[in-house]
Amino acid sequence: MDILDQKDSQQVENEAVNATNDQIENQIVMTVDESDDDSDENVEVEDFSSLSMAELVAKAESLTADGLEEYAPLKASLDSIKHLFYRQLKINNEDAKKKFLEAGGLEEDYKAPIEPLESELKNILSAFREKRNAELQRIEKEKNDNLAAKNRILEDLKNLLANAEDFGKKVPAFQKLQQEWKEVGQVPASEIAGLWKNYQLCVEQFYDNLKINNELREYDFKKNLEAKTNLCEQAEALADDSDVVGAFKKLQALHDEWREVGPVSKDNREPIWNRFKAASTVVNKRHHDYFDAMREEEVNNLAKKTALCEKVEAVDIDAISTYKEWQEKSDAIVEIQAEWKKIGFAPKKNNVAIYERFRSACDRFFNAKNEFYKNSKDKLTANLEKKIAFCEKAEALKDSDDWKGTTDKLVQLQKEWKSIGAVPKKHSDAVWKRFVAACDYFFDRKSKQQKAMKNDQDENLKKKKALIAQIKEIQIGEDHNAAYKMLKSLIAEWNEVGHVPFKDKDKVYKEYKAAIDEKFDKLNLDQAARRMDVFKSNLEEMAEKGQQKLLGERKRLVKVYESLGSDITTAENNIGFFANSKNASGLIKEMERKIEKLKEERNLVLEKIKMLEESVK
Numbered sequence: 025m026d027i028l029d030q031k032d033s034q035q036v037e038n039e040a041v042n043a044t045n046d047q048i049e050n051q052i053v054m055t056v057d058e059s060d061d062d063s064d065e066n067v068e069v070e071d072f073s074s075l076s077m078a079e080l081v082a083k084a085e086s087l088t089a090d091g092l093e094e095y096a097p098l099k100a101s102l103d104s105i106k107h108l109f110y111r112q113l114k115i116n117n118e119d120a121k122k123k124f125l126e127a128g129g130l131e132e133d134y135k136a137p138i139e140p141l142e143s144e145l146k147n148i149l150s151a152f153r154e155k156r157n158a159e160l161q162r163i164e165k166e167k168n169d170n171l172a173a174k175n176r177i178l179e180d181l182k183n184l185l186a187n188a189e190d191f192g193k194k195v196p197a198f199q200k201l202q203q204e205w206k207e208v209g210q211v212p213a214s215e216i217a218g219l220w221k222n223y224q225l226c227v228e229q230f231y232d233n234l235k236i237n238n239e240l241r242e243y244d245f246k247k248n249l250e251a252k253t254n255l256c257e258q259a260e261a262l263a264d265d266s267d268v269v270g271a272f273k274k275l276q277a278l279h280d281e282w283r284e285v286g287p288v289s290k291d292n293r294e295p296i297w298n299r300f301k302a303a304s305t306v307v308n309k310r311h312h313d314y315f316d317a318m319r320e321e322e323v324n325n326l327a328k329k330t331a332l333c334e335k336v337e338a339v340d341i342d343a344i345s346t347y348k349e350w351q352e353k354s355d356a357i358v359e360i361q362a363e364w365k366k367i368g369f370a371p372k373k374n375n376v377a378i379y380e381r382f383r384s385a386c387d388r389f390f391n392a393k394n395e396f397y398k399n400s401k402d403k404l405t406a407n408l409e410k411k412i413a414f415c416e417k418a419e420a421l422k423d424s425d426d427w428k429g430t431t432d433k434l435v436q437l438q439k440e441w442k443s444i445g446a447v448p449k450k451h452s453d454a455v456w457k458r459f460v461a462a463c464d465y466f467f468d469r470k471s472k473q474q475k476a477m478k479n480d481q482d483e484n485l486k487k488k489k490a491l492i493a494q495i496k497e498i499q500i501g502e503d504h505n506a507a508y509k510m511l512k513s514l515i516a517e518w519n520e521v522g523h524v525p526f527k528d529k530d531k532v533y534k535e536y537k538a539a540i541d542e543k544f545d546k547l548n549l550d551q552a553a554r555r556m557d558v559f560k561s562n563l564e565e566m567a568e569k570g571q572q573k574l575l576g577e578r579k580r581l582v583k584v585y586e587s588l589g590s591d592i593t594t595a596e597n598n599i600g601f602f603a604n605s606k607n608a609s610g611l612i613k614e615m616e617r618k619i620e621k622l623k624e625e626r627n628l629v630l631e632k633i634k635m636l637e638e639s640v641k
Contacts, residue, residue, distance in 0.1 A: 069100045071365070072108055073379060077116075080109045081145050088152045095156065102149065107376065109145055164212075171211040174219050177201050181226040198230055206284045220283070227286070245289040252296050255282050259303035268314040275307045319371065326370035329378045332360050336385035341392045347400075347446065350393050357389055401448070408447040411455045414440070418462035427470050429572070434463050478525070485524040488532050491517055495539040500546040511543050559632050578636045581629050588626040595619045 072080060084105045087098060117136045124134050180201055184194055211219060231241070259278050265271035288296055336357060344350055370378050397404075414437055424430040447455060495514050500507050524532055566573045599615050 069097070069104050069369070072101075072105055073383075074365075075108070077109055077112050077139075077141050080105050080112075081141050081148065084145060084148045088148055088155070102152065106145070106149065109141075111380075113139055113142060167210050167212050170209045171215055171219070173208045174205065174211060174223075177205050177208070178219070178222055178226060181223075181230070185226065185229055202227075242289070244286065245292070248286045249288045249292055249296060251285045252282065252288060252300065255285070256296065256299045256303055259300060259307065263303070263306045263310070268310050271307055272311040275304055279304070322369055322371045325367050326374050326378060328367050329364065329370055329382065332364055332367075333378065333382045333385055335360055336382065336389060339389055341389065344392075344396075350396060353389070354393060357386060361386065404446060404448045407445045408451055408455060410444050411441065411447055411459065414444075415455060415458045415462060418459055418466075422462045422466040422469075424466070425473075426571070427473065430466060431470065434466060438463065477523070481523050481525045484522045485528055485532065487521045488518065488524060488536065491521070492532070492536050492539050495536070495543060498543055500543065507543070508547055511540065511547070515540065559635070574636055574639055578633060581633050581636065585626060585629045585633065588622055588629065592619055592622045592626065595622065 072083060075083060084102060087101055087105075116139070120137055121131075121134050125131060181198075184198060184201070205223060255278050259275060262271040262275055265274070282300060287293070339353060339357070344353060364382060369375055418434060418437055421430050421433055441459065446452070491514055495511065498507055498510055498514075518536065523529075566577055595615055595618055599612055599619075
């Protein structure tokens with residue numbers, strides 16, 4: 025290794041002075057370029073305006089549960105939550121005071137109610153401030169510790185330089201101190217320039233004293249140039265980064281790395297710095313332009329929000345008089361509110377005021393709507409009571425097996441239900457579902473019963489057709505008694521078989537009646553027996569029409585029975601008159617035959633009544 029001569033030492037000293045001046049210049053440029061991206065003006069805050077007081081407190085608690093790495097956005101969010109919370113608290117207090125005064129209270133006697141959520145929010149914000157203060161104290165302590173560490177390294181460098189003997193052996197120790205210097209974190213901003221200047225002087229003095237050969241120095245310059253070229257390339261690549269704010273923060277980190285890289289040759293010093301500074305200027309300009317565009321967008325957003333305020337304010341509340349009109353206007357304002365939420369922030373100085381204006385206009389409308397609905401409350405409540413009564417009626421009928429009668433009643437209830445007006449909205453779905461559930465329950469049962477009945481009726485139709493075929497096959501020989509017993513047996517089987525499908529009822533019954541009439545005619549049976557057999561068959565048709573039909577037939581037969589009894593009594597009285605008359609024997613015999621016939625008819629009616637009563641059971 026060649027030893028530097030006196031002329032070279034002077035050159036290194038001059039370069040050290042120039043390097044120090046360049047570093048100070050760099051520090052000044054960086055200070056100008058670095059923007060306060062953590063200021064409130066550049067922070068986008070989530071819109072919490074739709075949250076309730078409890079939700080605002082919960083949101084504040086969740087935001088402060090994590091660390092404080094992003095302090096500015098966190099503080100801006102908490103400030104917004106605090107503002108919105110106390111705005112709602114103020115509205116609640118004003119409403120409570122209004123109600124107190126409307127109830128006859130005196131203004132001087134009014135005391136605002138205690139809001140527990142306020143204490144909870146204060147505790148959360150207080151805990152956040154304590155955490156923030158602790159974090160600031162920790163950071164400040166860490167910077168002071170780093171300052172002490174760097175001052176110790178400077179002292180070690182000075183001690184290393186104090187002994188001019190055998191500098192070649194001091195290179196590892198010197199490099200170790202350089203590495204330690206790079207590894208130490210941030211120091212107080214006021215100490216950066218002085219520390220850096222002293223460090224650079226020590227480094228340059230060490231190189232001077234070491235009188236390192238040009239080859240080794242050029243190698244150092246070359247490695248530093250490579251490192252700074254890489255930093256330039258990284259800075260230039262940030263110009264295409266879509267995340268403008270993120271790119272700006274990455275640039276600050278690159279500047280920190282630049283400060284830690286050693287010097288380059290004098291020929292390369294200014295060009296490499298100018299390249300890095302030019303790349304930094306592009307990123308800084310994009311950062312500034314981004315926030316300029318954001319501020320322009322905020323101005324446009326203010327114009328849009330002002331237009332929406334004017335739309336809501338233009339609604340003529342006095343001209344709205346029906347539920348339909350209120351609902352139409354409500355839907356329109358809800359759409360406006362949805363449009364409002366899609367618009368971004370207005371300028372910070374106008375954001376709260378324009379929101380208050382919009383909220384006030386919406387509150388004015390919805391308060392008037394609430395007043396309208398409040399005045400209609402009695403009518404809505406009366407309608408609800410009517411519908412609840414209909415529900416109870418439907419529920420009382422849902423388990424009925426009188427399918428036709430109950431169907432008619434439920435259909436009538438459904439028609440009457442439609443004539444009842446609206447009910448309170450919070451009960452509308454519930455009372456309607458209750459009514460529909462009762463109706464559906466009955467009709468589902470009816471459907472299942474009819475399906476099962478259809479299967480049974482199809483089977484019964486097969487059985488009755490088989491019985492008709494058997495009746496037709498009865499042969500009337502000399503032994504009428506055997507044929508009659510067989511016919512009676514088949515008629516009894518017929519009467520045991522249930523209903524058939526309605527569309528086949530008349531046809532199969534006519535076929536059956538024609539078959540038994542034919543046999544009865546051939547058997548030459550008395551009229552009473554035939555009438556009873558026919559009546560038994562007719563019971564099927566009456567039973568199919570429901571119990572009411574059977575009860576109606578019984579009532580008719582009872583009247584016939586009573587009429588026959590009256591006729592018999594009259595006839596018996598008439599015989600007494602005829603007994604005292606001459607030549608009345610013929611009339612008496614005729615009257616007696618009539619009475620006997622009436623009694624037979626009455627007995628036949630009595631048998632029918634008994635048979636009906638068995639069917640009703």
